[in-house]
Amino acid sequence: MNILVAEDEIGISNFLKQGLEEENYIVTVASDGEKALRLALSQSFDLLLLDWMLPKLSGIEVCRSFRKSGRTAPVLFLTAKDTVQETIEGLKAGANDYIKKPFSFEELLERIKVQFRSAVTENASYMLGPILLDKEKHQVFIDDREVYLTQKEFSLLEYLIKNKGTVCSRSQIIKEVWNIHFDYESGVIDVFINSIRKKLGLRKEEDYIKTVRGIGYIANEI
Amino acid sequence: MNILVAEDEIGISNFLKQGLEEENYIVTVASDGEKALRLALSQSFDLLLLDWMLPKLSGIEVCRSFRKSGRTAPVLFLTAKDTVQETIEGLKAGANDYIKKPFSFEELLERIKVQFRSAVTENASYMLGPILLDKEKHQVFIDDREVYLTQKEFSLLEYLIKNKGTVCSRSQIIKEVWNIHFDYESGVIDVFINSIRKKLGLRKEEDYIKTVRGIGYIANEI
DNA sequence: GCTCATTCTTAAGATTTACTTAAGACTGGC
């Protein structure tokens, strides 16, 4: 799990980085708001831990911009600004939790875990008809025969199966699988869908990945 | 949105009930832990607001049992137990947030909203009789059976259902669905209405899309 | 019940969108 910590006081950020890394999180530190936002938008973090008062761009502005870009990763404020009004402002800006300094590191950890909880319970393998996708081992089987998929092919299939039964639009796919958060027109998705279908070797009438014209694709138990 | 409040002090529970109802939540109050758990398991609440100390069964036990049953609705503790250890215990038991008394009602409201945020945004669906139109997933169901509509069919049906109960003129439809903002005579709309009706497979007497001769069409609960 | 205007239905051509292939760009490991 990747966590971005935005904190200008080096003492605190070191403390957080070390503590979180001991819990096996991968931590990136940004020392001002601009850097934090740039990182948050360019990489894909699983959680943002923001101080309110940051040089150049405040934490609350970072949070607002991040949400405005359509990203849904949890955001936690960790700040000395402790009034009710500030808490509310932080939550309204799109934060998922608001923790006041001084804080207990243990409590912070637990509150971070709360954010990941639903994601963790998530099954490590998915099924779709005869297709078995093992997220952990990064393997795909069809009727017990292994099919080798590349990284992107795997992510795309995973996304479709995770959302089986619901149509996934091209823009959603580009967002979630390619991490491109602006309008983007290209035939990439088509090429990968084609390649997945070929590798899975399904005949047209038994295709578990159906095209939804004008929208995107849908994975479905036939 | 249905909220279950488990609180034995009648002053607090009345205050919460009234305040939340003003915000248009539907509130059920349980005065002890056993009642709370029974209600939580038998009905489907969108959120649980638990006091820690409750007669018969503590809030934390209610939370554990609730989670054990596989339910995922958010649980918030609202309690006077304010140590770090208690907070952690509450969160570990499966709570999504832990608010310490005395609390600001405004902050409580905001923290409740945080829990609903993701759920609310994705609720872009309309209903018309047995027809369910999910804007986000771009899917249409009739009596739980999915019907595939093309792009234009979908937009047209969406427009009619969005305006159900009021007649939509041909020129309005051409404007809103086809984005043609000048006078335009053609049979396009008829063709699409026909195709939608056919796909929905409704008999004439149960047609939810009625023709208004000389004007246009109207979607109506029969 | 007849007439005329309006709407329904169908089918064929135009248009848009997706599929497939192949070539070039990129990337990580050696």
Place this chain on the structure above:
DNA sequence: GCCAGTCTTAAGTAAATCTTAAGAATGAGC
């Protein structure tokens, strides 16, 4: 820096949708 594997772009082909138009059906008014 090179190679092998992977990703992306682009262009031609295939397929589905959208539009138009024309004849059939329907309903309102006389």
